[in-house]
Amino acid sequence: MRVLLVNDTEKPIGELRQALLSLGYRVLDEVAAAGALLKAVESQQPDVVIIDVDSPSRDTLEQLGVMNRQAPRPVVMFSADGDDQLIRSVVGAGVTAYVVDGLAPARLAPIIQVALARFEQQAHLRRKLDDAQQQLEDRKLIDRAKGVLMEKRGMSEAQAYAALRQQAMKQGLKLVDIARQVIPIADLLG
Incomplete structure (x- = not known):
């Protein structure tokens, strides 16, 4: 499975990359900011997008919305912000799994599987x-x-x-x- 990493924080994303590689995922070129998200998704064709962010900005949400309309993919977002309104906005932009305060490598595979299952269910409902x-x-x-x-x-x-x-x-x-x-x-x- 091909994973596109988006690092919208100051912290290094090497631990997440290593955890994904150890689980057998193929990690594609990293995207440094959400602004380049659509172009990266269209060119690299990932199976899932993982975004690590302190708190998603309005630009990030807009880019996710555009991506969700033009090149939809399952999106897992790790964030430090658990605000209710923000969570609603994130889900509305197309994020399939939003995880607050916790990027434990042992939980990574089940989180990705939930995001994939939810994305498939949403795609089925959209088709219907x-x-x-x-x-x-x-x-x-x-x-x-x-x-x-x-x-x-x-x-x-x-x-x-x-x-x-x-x-x-x-x-x-x-x-x-x-x-x-x-x-x-x-x-x-x-």
Whole structure:
């Protein structure tokens, strides 16, 4: 497993690097500040990002948010700051495991495993949400196309649906693709 280390503190990160290496992780080039995080993630393609920080700055949270949108990865953050509002902000920025006051090498592997499991669960939920949103958008288009047929051709809703379905089967397309064709034509015809 490839690990990207981000050291946003004054303290050396050698102990963390050594602990990761002894656990069998491949440690990639270290990033000295969160500002270079997205570029490093895109170029080095880590499996997990570990950030060591005294207290995450607003810049760090912004960079994590950008990374989470453009190149999401599991993120483990070690910090000395246990403020409730900060923890909410950190989780909102995409951190999957936030550990306060404690970088014990013996706990490192389970913390990374929890972060990976949580990240996979979140990714699964994001995919389900995206699918549901797409289905809703498709349903709206189909309903709009049915409405066009009902208005222009005097069809009932069932007849309009049947006509769309028949055309989709005839052309070997999805129902929503036929709806996408019907709507602009109806707009063109007025």
